[in-house]
Amino acid sequence: MNKLSENIINNINKIMEVNFGSDLAAGNPRQVYEALITATNMALKEKRSAFTKKVKEQEAKQVYYMSMEFLVGTSLKNNLWNLGVEDDVAAHLKTAGYDIEDFYEMEPDAGLGNGGLGRLASCYMDSLTTLGYPVTGFSIRYEFGIFKQVIIDGWQNEFPDSWIDKAGYWLNPRLDEEVEVRFFGNVNENWTENGLTTEHTGYVSVLATPYDLFISGYDTEAVNSLRLWSAKATSGFNMDLFSKGEYVKSTENEAIASSISKVLYPADNTYEGKSLRLKQQYFFVSASLQQITKKHFKRYGTFDNFAEKNVIHINDTHPSLCVPELMRILMDDYNYKWDKAWEITAESLAYTNHTVMSEALEKWPVDLVKSHLPRIYTIIEEINRRFCSYIYEHHAHLGGGINNMAIIEGGMVKMANLCIAGSYSVNGVSKLHSEILKADTFRDFNCVYPDKFTNVTNGITHRRWLCQANPLLSELLTEKIGDGFKKSLENIEKFNDFIDDEEVLASLREIKKANKKRLAEYVAKKNGIELNCDSLFDIQVKRLHEYKRQLLNAMHIVDLYLRIKYDGHRPLPKTFIFAAKASAGYFMAKEIIRLICALSEMIERDPDVRDYMKVVFIADYKVSLAEIIIPAADISEQISQAGKEASGTGNMKLMINGAVTLGTMDGANVEIYECVGEDNIFIFGMSTPEVSELARHYNPRSYYEGNARIKRVVDFIKDGIPGKNFDSIYNYLINSDPYMNLADFESYCAAHERVNEAYADSDRFTKMSLKNIANAGMFASDRSVTDYAEGIWHTKPIK
Numbered sequence: 001m002n003k004l005s006e007n008i009i010n011n012i013n014k015i016m017e018v019n020f021g022s023d024l025a026a027g028n029p030r031q032v033y034e035a036l037i038t039a040t041n042m043a044l045k046e047k048r049s050a051f052t053k054k055v056k057e058q059e060a061k062q063v064y065y066m067s068m069e070f071l072v073g074t075s076l077k078n079n080l081w082n083l084g085v086e087d088d089v090a091a092h093l094k095t096a097g098y099d100i101e102d103f104y105e106m107e108p109d110a111g112l113g114n115g116g117l118g119r120l121a122s123c124y125m126d127s128l129t130t131l132g133y134p135v136t137g138f139s140i141r142y143e144f145g146i147f148k149q150v151i152i153d154g155w156q157n158e159f160p161d162s163w164i165d166k167a168g169y170w171l172n173p174r175l176d177e178e179v180e181v182r183f184f185g186n187v188n189e190n191w192t193e194n195g196l197t198t199e200h201t202g203y204v205s206v207l208a209t210p211y212d213l214f215i216s217g218y219d220t221e222a223v224n225s226l227r228l229w230s231a232k233a234t235s236g237f238n239m240d241l242f243s244k245g246e247y248v249k250s251t252e253n254e255a256i257a258s259s260i261s262k263v264l265y266p267a268d269n270t271y272e273g274k275s276l277r278l279k280q281q282y283f284f285v286s287a288s289l290q291q292i293t294k295k296h297f298k299r300y301g302t303f304d305n306f307a308e309k310n311v312i313h314i315n316d317t318h319p320s321l322c323v324p325e326l327m328r329i330l331m332d333d334y335n336y337k338w339d340k341a342w343e344i345t346a347e348s349l350a351y352t353n354h355t356v357m358s359e360a361l362e363k364w365p366v367d368l369v370k371s372h373l374p375r376i377y378t379i380i381e382e383i384n385r386r387f388c389s390y391i392y393e394h395h396a397h398l399g400g401g402i403n404n405m406a407i408i409e410g411g412m413v414k415m416a417n418l419c420i421a422g423s424y425s426v427n428g429v430s431k432l433h434s435e436i437l438k439a440d441t442f443r444d445f446n447c448v449y450p451d452k453f454t455n456v457t458n459g460i461t462h463r464r465w466l467c468q469a470n471p472l473l474s475e476l477l478t479e480k481i482g483d484g485f486k487k488s489l490e491n492i493e494k495f496n497d498f499i500d501d502e503e504v505l506a507s508l509r510e511i512k513k514a515n516k517k518r519l520a521e522y523v524a525k526k527n528g529i530e531l532n533c534d535s536l537f538d539i540q541v542k543r544l545h546e547y548k549r550q551l552l553n554a555m556h557i558v559d560l561y562l563r564i565k566y567d568g569h570r571p572l573p574k575t576f577i578f579a580a581k582a583s584a585g586y587f588m589a590k591e592i593i594r595l596i597c598a599l600s601e602m603i604e605r606d607p608d609v610r611d612y613m614k615v616v617f618i619a620d621y622k623v624s625l626a627e628i629i630i631p632a633a634d635i636s637e638q639i640s641q642a643g644k645e646a647s648g649t650g651n652m653k654l655m656i657n658g659a660v661t662l663g664t665m666d667g668a669n670v671e672i673y674e675c676v677g678e679d680n681i682f683i684f685g686m687s688t689p690e691v692s693e694l695a696r697h698y699n700p701r702s703y704y705e706g707n708a709r710i711k712r713v714v715d716f717i718k719d720g721i722p723g724k725n726f727d728s729i730y731n732y733l734i735n736s737d738p739y740m741n742l743a744d745f746e747s748y749c750a751a752h753e754r755v756n757e758a759y760a761d762s763d764r765f766t767k768m769s770l771k772n773i774a775n776a777g778m779f780a781s782d783r784s785v786t787d788y789a790e791g792i793w794h795t796k797p798i799k
């Protein structure tokens with residue numbers, strides 16, 4: 001047994017004794033759970049302190065990853081596995097009669113994110129740590145993470161998720177590093193012998209308390225931390241009011257302040273100009289930058305080398321206030337003049353864009369920013385003034401483009417423009433997406449700053465998504481190609497050599513079957529539906545959004561149903577699995593869920609059809625559920641309208657687990673296509689340029705009227721399901737269909753036919769599956785973060 005295992009095991013025993021006055025065997029599961037996490041957390045803490053010492057000694061450049069979201073999921077298994085102690089700890093628990101799996105199940109997900117962007121941030125923390133880069137993630141310690149989804153009669157209902165009760169053991173408070181964040185008030189400008197100085201008065205203070213969540217890497221000395229800020233009032237409650245008997249009023253300040261870190265905004269890809277959201281953004285940006293600058297100044301006594309020693313990464317525009325806040329700190333707290341402060345700021349910030357959807361591009365009303373953050377607003381105004389005059393002077397030929405680039409325009413502050421002006425690097429998250437940013441979304445900026453724009457294709461941590469989620473496949477790979485792939489996924493390429501190995505192909509089929517059974521058990525328990533594990537599992541799991549086109553999938557299901565029911569079609573059995581959360585106020589998304597659930601129910605009740613197809617909507621999609629669903633997939637549905645999905649990362653998780661992509665040429669699907677070749681993927685639908693062309697005169701009604709197959713499907717959706725009515729979706733499809741489901745429908749159905757043909761030949765399909773696994777190397781987040789480190793951050797791992 002290694003030292004670390006010994007240490008953790010001793011600590012488990014000790015905590016049982018000291019906290020609960022019990023030995024391990026006599027404890028109750030909740031006590032053992034607490035002891036297990038606390039002991040693991042202690043081990044991480046010790047390891048971290050050794051790592052931090054090295055970072056200091058080497059005066060390494062620091063990476064700060066600023067993100068409103070980190071979709072951490074569960075941590076216990078990941079930490080034990082990464083630390084290489086899982087087997088020892090499990091064996092120890094077993095001696096006292098416990099199964100470690102039961103403790104894994106007790107742990108709630110830390111759901112501090114919505115979808116792709118948040119999960120990406122967590123994958124990057126894992127990879128950066130594994131590779132030994134010093135990095136700190138900054139976000140908010142939301143008391144309530146992403147809501148729990150409960151489906152009642154097909155309709156999504158949201159319930160609060162208070163994850164901290166059971167996962168809070170991972171959070172390490174640092175009361176010694178609290179900082180104050182200021183809102184509202186007035187700004188007075190005064191001319192003094194030092195030039196123009198400003199004074200922020202009459203502000204409201206909120207206290208930011210940091211909680212550190214330690215991130216272990218795999219087979220590495222590094223332990224990094226995710227710092228989550230929690231808000232509270234500077235003075236707890238009003239004693240005067242309390243003494244006068246105004247008990248509720250006396251706690252009002254505290255309630256207002258703590259509301260900032262109360263709940264994650266459950267919006268994905270739609271922006272709302274809400275005061276609380278702006279406060280959240282400034283709160284965590286200001287607290288983080290105050291800490292970063294303080295630490296830097298304490299060590300170096302100057303900011304002249306700030307950009308050389310630090311890089312601050314802005315994960316989408318949500319932390320865009322980094323630009324004016326860093327300016328503020330440099331000028332107001334450390335007396336830098338504008339030009340020097342701007343030089344330091346613009347050389348230490350880098351920005352990633354994650355979406356081209358116009359409704360997701362953040363813009364804040366000027367009045368809101370001015371009232372909430374008066375000092376910050378004056379800085380943004382000045383940045384804008386200087387930026388616009390620079391453009392007028394040097395790029396006057398851009399004409400109307402200047403309006404597109406202005407930071408303040410039409411009474412709004414445009415956050416993406418602020419990020420581009422204030423960062424030295426701007427990147428998209430897949431080849432196609434980065435091209436669209438340059439050619440379209442940020443076209444004018446690209447004319448002015450062509451060198452700023454670059455691409456880093458997203459990736460996933462295969463340690464969680466393959467090794468931990470799919471231990472059977474991981475074992476097979478280890479047996480055949482060694483375990484080098486765990487640290488360096490390029491090595492998985494060697495698996496290609498087994499393409500004609502009958503034994504390996506048979507093992508792949510067995511593993512898929514076992515993973516289907518694991519999922520089927522879950523579905524039987526939660527949905528009361530029995531799955532046929534010999535059927536093809538066709539899976540679409542992701543946030544629910546019109547552009548992701550779960551509706552197109554549902555349309556094909558209706559078509560298939562009608563053909564089985566009325567046309568004598570007798571296909572190979574298929575199981576269509578969905579899981580998706582919709583934003584709470586997103587009506588059409590909720591209607592699509594209701595449609596899928598209605599189809600599920602109708603088919604389940606229909607003896608003519610149910611042996612050929614099944615539809616399941618699994619509620620409450622989250623990281624820990626994805627870990628069960630993804631390894632069971634044969635087909636990975638990635639069917640967004642071309643040009644709309646920035647990258648997708650579920651596509652990569654499914655691929656590495658042996659699912660074959662059925663998708664459009666969108667986001668990272670394009671790169672998956674390049675990696676596996678056209679024979680190992682099912683591509684359909686319009687390309688991005690075809691979409692742009694058709695969008696100019698698209699008329700869905702002409703497809704509906706001109707195509708009997710489409711008409712049959714759309715009419716059935718309207719009121720064909722007994723007892724259900726979907727006028728909403730019917731009208732949507734024939735009158736607007738903004739993501740052109742109807743235009744891609746025929747091509748999508750044809751692609752399904754190709755899937756069927758391939759799946760019927762199980763040797764051929766298993767080979768396709770193998771090719772997907774073996775060629776997933778480039779989608780490791782280890783590769784992505786290396787691209788960031790080398791191409792953008794210019795940092796090196798700790799020696």
Ligand code: 26W
Pocket residue numbers: 114115116117118120267268269270271272316354355360361362429458645646647648649667
């Ligand atoms: C302000 C509301 C809001 C919230 C979240 C707007 C936009 C977002 C995110 C940018 C949405 C998101 O998660 N985008 C996804 O990012 C992934 C990681 O890069 C990509 O793989 C997905 O394609 C992209 O949709």
